Amino acid sequence: MTYTYPGADEPSLRDVSLAVGTGELCAIVGPNGAGKTTLCNAIRGFVPHFYKGELTGSVTVAGQDVPTADEDELARTIGFVFQNPFTQMSGITETVYDELAFGLGNLGVPAPEIRDRVEQTLERARITELRDRPPFQLSGGQQQRVALASMLIMDQPVLVIDEPTSQLDPASTDEVFELIAAMREAGRTVVLVEHKIEQVAEHATTVVLMDAGRVVRTGSPAEVLTDPAITDRGARLPQAVVLAQGLRERGVDVPGRPLTVAALADALGAPGEVAR
């Protein structure tokens, strides 16, 4: 598909051709302005339902033709977390608890079920301590977690998540990735924009590299993230890949294509304690 925003001179997505299988965790990486958010918008249907503009080609999610699909139907199929969690909040609830209950209430889910699902989700997203706080008085990182939880609770099979960890510290980033990995293991399909390449290397099943509106590489993390040429496209290589490269240049035999420092240590036959 190709897509041009209203009034723009050039398309923001050009001849994008991409298939994401059920149950995959597909990470979209690439430099600023590459079109990652626009691609998320096209999958979720905000392009062209909300942004209008000109779209040619097709976008299909779970059998639905996104550009012509009913918006309520799309919302039931695809969960979405925006890049800025502030825009995700309903703006009318007074506590995190009510914010999580809000979407289910709109769907007419019975009150006892809402209570159960809110409790479970607070726990799974590790935000139980925020339950009585007003959503707009939370820090950016806390809002990001609430936004993620508000999506989780809706139980859609397809999740589109745009930079969920941009405002999080390393420990919270790891927690969010564990949560996303758990969603995928539970059978959901996840499309994720993420700049943090170490986490992408560890958790993604597919990596899509975008540059200037085009998909320039697609493959497994081992195929895409070990190729030094991706740095010419504004992507970074994982630490372990750079280390392995440096070791090979110094004559050390590094077998395989380790993507994490632990995998690199394993590949080098380091004892267990060192690998950890």
Ligand SMILES: Nc1ncnc2c1ncn2[C@@H]1O[C@H](COP(=O)(O)OP(=O)(O)OP(=O)(O)O)[C@@H](O)[C@H]1O
């Ligand atoms: N609403 C809009 N109207 C017109 N042009 C837009 C709009 N939103 C984005 N663009 C343009 O589309 C291109 C792709 O932007 P997009 O936000 O999709 O990139 P991105 O890869 O997500 O960038 P970042 O990593 O900075 O979030 C950019 O040239 C941007 O200026």
